Amino acid sequence: DTGVSQDPRHKITKRGQNVTFRCDPISEHNRLYWYRQTLGQGPEFLTYFQNEAQLEKSRLLSDRFSAERPKGSFSTLEIQRTEQGDSAMYLCASSKDGGYYEQYFGPGTRLTVT
Amino acid sequence: AQKVTQVQTEISVVEKEDVTLDCVYETRDTTYYLFWYKQPPSGELVFLIRRNSFDEQNEISGRYSWNFQKSTSSFNFTITASQVVDSAVYFCALSEWNSGAGSYQLTFGKGTKLSVIP
Numbered sequence: 001d002t003g004v005s006q007d008p009r010h011k012i013t014k015r016g017q018n019v020t021f022r023c024d025p026i027s028e029h030n031r032l033y034w035y036r037q038t039l040g041q042g043p044e045f046l047t048y049f050q051n052e053a054q055l056e057k058s059r060l061l062s063d064r065f066s067a068e069r070p071k072g073s074f075s076t077l078e079i080q081r082t083e084q085g086d087s088a089m090y091l092c093a094s095s096k097d098g099g100y101y102e103q104y105f106g107p108g109t110r111l112t113v114t
Numbered sequence: 115a116q117k118v119t120q121v122q123t124e125i126s127v128v129e130k131e132d133v134t135l136d137c138v139y140e141t142r143d144t145t146y147y148l149f150w151y152k153q154p155p156s157g158e159l160v161f162l163i164r165r166n167s168f169d170e171q172n173e174i175s176g177r178y179s180w181n182f183q184k185s186t187s188s189f190n191f192t193i194t195a196s197q198v199v200d201s202a203v204y205f206c207a208l209s210e211w212n213s214g215a216g217s218y219q220l221t222f223g224k225g226t227k228l229s230v231i232p
Contacts, residue, residue: 040224045220056219089157100147105159106158110157
């Protein structure tokens with residue numbers, strides 16, 4: 001079984017543009033998480049899905065951010081009207097049901113907004 | 115206050131030395147879970163260990179060992195006979211119940227950057 005994959009690995013965009021990232025979780029995992037990580041910090045929770053339902057969103061997730069998991073498999077994270085402050089590593093993770101299970105992380109998408 | 119405090123920001127050791135990374139957490143819950151992750155220079159977070167709050171037994175896995183002490187709210191990680199490949203950022207994380215969200219939520223510390231010098 002492959003691990004969590006993310007695409008693209010790197011994205012450079014100009015301020016004001018929209019970007020979309022994709023995450024493919026481990027196939028038998030029902031839960032999928034998005035995190036943001038900036039330099040020198042640990043990952044910060046953004047949102048998570050149980051199957052196709054988005055169950056929680058962090059206050060970090062402004063209105064410009066939207067996430068979907070339409071069929072309970074892969075997920076997309078879209079950022080509209082990007083700002084320089086959005087520059088970060090966006091990490092996706094998946095786990096079995098239950099928040100006590102360990103989460104397995106993908107390699108991340110590094111976003112640079114110029 | 116930080117929920118997860120990783121005491122050392124950066125540590126440098128010479129290869130074959132032992133090194134301990136300290137993690138202190140804060141929670142009011144009686145049921146919670148603690149984790150350690152490794153983030154090598156390649157960037158992908160790698161799961162190392164999970165501990166639940168009811169299991170205070172120390173654990174050893176090869177050169178890695180973990181010391182969990184509820185009395186001091188600490189979950190420390192020791193690498194014995196360090197190697198260059200151990201160079202990475204190590205994160206301690208706490209999973210506790212978020213009543214507002216109705217689910218467990220994972221909170222990471224800021225990480226400890228370990229450099230093992232040959």
